[in-house]
Amino acid sequence: MWDGGFCDSINLRWQPGTAALPWYCLGHVGYAVVPWKQRLGHATQALAQLLPRARAQGLPWIEITADAGNLASQKVILANGGVLLGEMDKPAAFQPGRLRRYRIVLQCSADSSTAGVESSRPTMARAKK
Numbered sequence: 711m712w713d714g715g716f717c718d719s720i721n722l723r724w725q726p727g728t729a730a731l732p733w734y735c736l737g738h739v740g741y742a743v744v745p746w747k748q749r750l751g752h753a754t755q756a757l758a759q760l761l762p763r764a765r766a767q768g769l770p771w772i773e774i775t776a777d778a779g780n781l782a783s784q785k786v787i788l789a790n791g792g793v794l795l796g797e798m799d800k801p802a803a804f805q806p807g808r809l810r811r812y813r814i815v816l817q818c819s820a821d822s823s824t825a826g827v828e829s830s831r832p833t834m835a836r837a838k839k
């Protein structure tokens with residue numbers, strides 16, 4: 711995104727015909743804002759603008775993970791309708807730590823939570839309170 715200068719990058723990751731992701735891909739979306747332009751709403755806006763594009767690809771939902779301690783990223787997700795699915799350890803190939811996984815439903819049908827494709831990670835543990 712630009713506001714007269716470079717602000718941030720955001721990317722959508724998906725495989726055609728499925729919402730599933732390979733194990734090494736921790737979520738459908740990644741984003742980062744340059745430090746000098748953080749806390750201005752850029753990430754929240756960027757994710758909002760990405761959602762129609764994800765929907766246009768036929769994805770019934772997207773899942774986004776954030777480090778459990780990354781409250782800014784979690785606020786971005788929540789501001790865009792994200793619902794916490796659970797918390798888990800990162801896969802062994804990654805730096806150790808806990809991840810929180812959120813889902814943003816993109817389709818409005820009553821059975822949107824199960825429409826189209828199966829969850830990529832249906833056995834994830836619930837978040838600890």
Ligand SMILES: CC(C)(COP(=O)(O)OP(=O)(O)OC[C@H]1O[C@@H](n2cnc3c(N)ncnc32)[C@H](O)[C@@H]1OP(=O)(O)O)[C@@H](O)C(=O)NCCC(=O)NCCS
Nearest residue numbers: 741742743748749750751752753754775776782783785786
């Ligand atoms: C996470 C990140 C993308 C947020 O970008 P941003 O443009 O600053 O986010 P926004 O301005 O949309 O802010 C969203 C919320 O987070 C809050 N926030 C932003 N930075 C924060 C910080 N460092 N500490 C606490 N809260 C913060 C904002 O105040 C806002 O809260 P509000 O909704 O209550 O007003 C940015 O901090 C970043 O690039 N971090 C490094 C990369 C990263 O963590 N990417 C995400 C990987 S999942």
